[in-house]
Amino acid sequence: MSAAPLLQIVMQPADLAELEWQDKALCAEVGSDFFYPEKGGSSREARSVCASCQVRGECLADALARMGEYGSGKHGVWGGTTFSQREWLLGHFGAVQLAVSYAMEQDCTIDTVDMQPRKAAA
Numbered sequence: 001m002s003a004a005p006l007l008q009i010v011m012q013p014a015d016l017a018e019l020e021w022q023d024k025a026l027c028a029e030v031g032s033d034f035f036y037p038e039k040g041g042s043s044r045e046a047r048s049v050c051a052s053c054q055v056r057g058e059c060l061a062d063a064l065a066r067m068g069e070y071g072s073g074k075h076g077v078w079g080g081t082t083f084s085q086r087e088w089l090l091g092h093f094g095a096v097q098l099a100v101s102y103a104m105e106q107d108c109t110i111d112t113v114d115m116q117p118r119k120a121a122a
Contacts, residue, residue: 021058026050036076043077050080057104064089064096079103 022028026049027035034045050056060079064086075083081103089099 019062021055021062024055025059026053027059032076035078043082046077047080050077053080056080057100060086060103061096061100064099 027046030049034043034049037043037046050059053059056079058079060081063078063081067086067090078086079100081089085103086099089103090096093099093102
């Protein structure tokens with residue numbers, strides 16, 4: 001009886017180029033503990049790192065784009081937002097780029113992303 005073949009994941013060069021922003025991310029310098037707080041724990045440290053990160057928009061866009069993938073984008077602080085905020089942003093704006101633009105206008109921090117319904121233009 002032969003063993004089942006192992007699943008091999010191959011990243012194409014285009015995929016790797018899309019993730020180059022991670023090399024500039026401040027979170028890589030401080031470790032991941034801040035970005036995955038215990039349930040009910042504070043994410044204040046993560047917010048302070050995200051607030052001064054030069055690639056927070058790219059980080060948020062990546063997290064939003066992967067919301068539907070199993071296990072991706074569901075946990076932790078990404079681009080200065082929690083999962084519930086990312087869920088709201090995608091549900092409210094539909095398109096990743098619109099959601100990122102709005103979050104960046106709000107300074108992309110957990111305290112400032114205003115998750116109130118926007119009034120439709122009259």
